[in-house]
Amino acid sequence: MPQTRRAFLQGIGLAAASSMTGVDALRANPLDRPIGLQLYTVGDQLGKDFNGALDQIAAVGYREIELAQTFGKSASELRTAFANAGLTCRSAHMFDFQKTPAQFMDFAKDLGATYAVTSFNPPPSVMAALKSAKPDFAAFLKALESMTFDDYKRSAEASNALGEEAQKHGLQYAYHNHNVEFKKFGDRTGYDVLLASTDPKLVKMEMDCGWIAAAGYDPTAYLKKYPDRYPLLHIKAFKSGPPCLTLGGPGSPTPTELGRGGIDYKPIFAAAKRAGVVQYYVEQEPPFKEVPAMQAIKVDYDFLHALPA
Numbered sequence: 001m002p003q004t005r006r007a008f009l010q011g012i013g014l015a016a017a018s019s020m021t022g023v024d025a026l027r028a029n030p031l032d033r034p035i036g037l038q039l040y041t042v043g044d045q046l047g048k049d050f051n052g053a054l055d056q057i058a059a060v061g062y063r064e065i066e067l068a069q070t071f072g073k074s075a076s077e078l079r080t081a082f083a084n085a086g087l088t089c090r091s092a093h094m095f096d097f098q099k100t101p102a103q104f105m106d107f108a109k110d111l112g113a114t115y116a117v118t119s120f121n122p123p124p125s126v127m128a129a130l131k132s133a134k135p136d137f138a139a140f141l142k143a144l145e146s147m148t149f150d151d152y153k154r155s156a157e158a159s160n161a162l163g164e165e166a167q168k169h170g171l172q173y174a175y176h177n178h179n180v181e182f183k184k185f186g187d188r189t190g191y192d193v194l195l196a197s198t199d200p201k202l203v204k205m206e207m208d209c210g211w212i213a214a215a216g217y218d219p220t221a222y223l224k225k226y227p228d229r230y231p232l233l234h235i236k237a238f239k240s241g242p243p244c245l246t247l248g249g250p251g252s253p254t255p256t257e258l259g260r261g262g263i264d265y266k267p268i269f270a271a272a273k274r275a276g277v278v279q280y281y282v283e284q285e286p287p288f289k290e291v292p293a294m295q296a297i298k299v300d301y302d303f304l305h306a307l308p309a
Contacts, residue, residue: 028309030269031277035304036064038234038283040093042293046071053294054085060298061305066281067092067111075110090279091115091206091232093176097130101162105169115232116166117206119176120144121158123151141248145180152181152190156197163202174232176206180247182215189217195226205229208283210236213263214253216243220271227275233268234283235304237261255285257296258303269307 029035037057039046045053050071057065065087070078082089092108094116099107108116120126122144129140147155159175166173175198181191195205207230209219223230238253240262246252258265272280282300284293291299 028305030265030280030304030307030309031273032309033279034063034088035061035301036066036279036281037062037297038066038068038093038281040068041282041284041297043069044286045293051081051085054081054087056294057297058085058087060294060301062282062297062301063088064279064281065089066117066283067095067113069095075107079110079112089113091117091174091281094118097127101165102169105165105171108171109169114172115174115204115206116162116169116171117174117176117232118159118162119178120147121155121162121175122147123154126151138249144178145183145245145247147180147183147190149185149190149193152185152193153197155190156194156203159194159198159203163199167202172204172231173202174204174206176234177208177211178247179211179215179245179253182212182217183245195229200229204231206232206234208234208236209265209268210234210238210253210261210263210283210285214238214241214244220267223268223271223275223277230272230275231278233272233277233280235265235280235300236283236285237263238285255287256290257284257299258282259299265304265307 042053042057063086065082067078067089073081078089089111090113092111092113092115094104096104105116126140126143126147129136129143159173163173175194177191181194182189185193205226207219207222212219212222235258237256237258238261239256241253244251244253282297282304284296284300288296
């Protein structure tokens with residue numbers, strides 16, 4: 001029987017994993033864990049050719065993925081497609097706000113995930129920008145940037161509730177940060193409020209290292225101070241620039257490939273090794289101005305694969 005392209009690609013990956021020799025034997029992935037990819041990074045490509053894009057992701061060398069949208073597929077359809085491509089999905093971002101938290105947790109459980117992740121959990125006044133027939137995303141971003149101290153307290157309460165719902169479904173909830181949470185309220189940031197006001201057992205954190213660095217803070221410091229809060233990392237790069245709390249539009253950080261930005265990942269992974277990090281995912285923000293997305297994720301993969309384990 002002729003070998004399919006997908007089986008051929010999987011065979012290459014398995015052979016490479018089991019027969020590292022020569023120079024490549026001296027290279028290993030950071031934390032001795034497989035390099036993951038947040039699928040948001042290649043959302044356009046998945047929308048055009050879902051299975052073909054998964055094959056390309058696997059051919060680069062990625063083995064772990066994190067979900068950001070369904071592309072019109074059920075949890076079982078996604079699980080089958082991932083398995084066919086040799087990919088494992090242990091984390092899913094809450095992407096459909098028409099679903100209740102319980103419905104999303106059901107979906108994540110059916111998918112086979114361990115972690116359910118959200119960002120912001122903003123109050124209803126902020127979400128109003130998305131309720132119209134034509135959602136005003138610019139207004140939504142501005143509203144996020146304008147969240148108050150009390151808004152972050154309410155966001156922490158919502159995170160705790162999501163954590164309780166996740167546990168009912170046998171899942172772990174995690175909060176994913178951006179840069180806007182580092183707005184100062186006296187001597188505390190919004191992110192500090194979230195860390196202090198959430199139950200560490202119910203609410204873990206998915207640290208987006210790139211956004212923390214863009215805000216002018218050190219991811220390493222948080223890994224050292226809260227070693228049990230961070231099972232998940234997002235590995236991301238922006239071009240060097242002054243600290244910025246603008247999330248989108250003019251003045252926001254300029255995304256780029258790993259190794260081409262202003263963040264040193266060696267100390268971050270050294271701290272992650274001593275913390276409770278379970279998995280990390282490459283996530284590159286669009287637009288892709290220098291190289292196409294599929295080429296960019298190979299640059300990102302090669303950068304991480306060359307770092308000390």
